Structure formats: C-alpha cells, structure tokens
Amino acid sequence: MANVGLVDRILRACIGVVLLALPFVMAKPEEASMAFGPYAWVLLAAGVVMLVTAALRFCPLYKLFGVRTCPLSK
Numbered sequence: 001m002a003n004v005g006l007v008d009r010i011l012r013a014c015i016g017v018v019l020l021a022l023p024f025v026m027a028k029p030e031e032a033s034m035a036f037g038p039y040a041w042v043l044l045a046a047g048v049v050m051l052v053t054a055a056l057r058f059c060p061l062y063k064l065f066g067v068r069t070c071p072l073s074k
Contacts, residue, residue: 002057005070012054019047 004012023040036044053059062068 002070003062003068004053004057004059005068008069009054009057012050016047016050016054019043019050022047 020043022043023036027036027040057070059067
C-alpha cells in the first residue's frame with residue numbers, strides 16, 4: 001500500500017535529517033542542556049514525520065488527497 005515513490009522518499013529523508021539537525025545547529029551555547037523552545041520541538045517532530053514516511057513509503061496525507069508518487073504495482 002505504498003504511495004511514496006523513490007525520488008519522494010529520498011527528498012523526504014534529506015529534509016527530515018535537515019529538520020532534525022536544525023535545532024542543534026541553531027541552538028545557542030547556553031542552551032546546550034537540551035532546553036529547546038517550542039519551534040525547535042516542531043522542527044524535531046516534522047523531521048521525525050518526514051523520516052518515518054520515507055521509511056514506511058506511506059504518507060497519510062497522500063492517501064487522504066489521492067496522491068501517489070510511486071508506480072502502480074502489477
């Protein structure tokens with residue numbers, strides 16, 4: 001029941017890694033104790049969602065809107 005194609009998976013994985021890294025890269029040295037603000041948590045959550053959808057090859061929003069980026073299996 002996959003609906004995410006190869007190119008889409010690669011893009012999602014790359015974007016997910018970037019979103020996961022952003023809070024750590026942009027954190028100030030005094031925030032090294034993992035005291036992230038709300039925007040950092042949103043970025044982390046979005047990164048996890050992107051990586052999970054890439055790994056599972058399934059996107060619930062694609063299913064909802066009828067979008068499919070992978071070829072149909074025969």
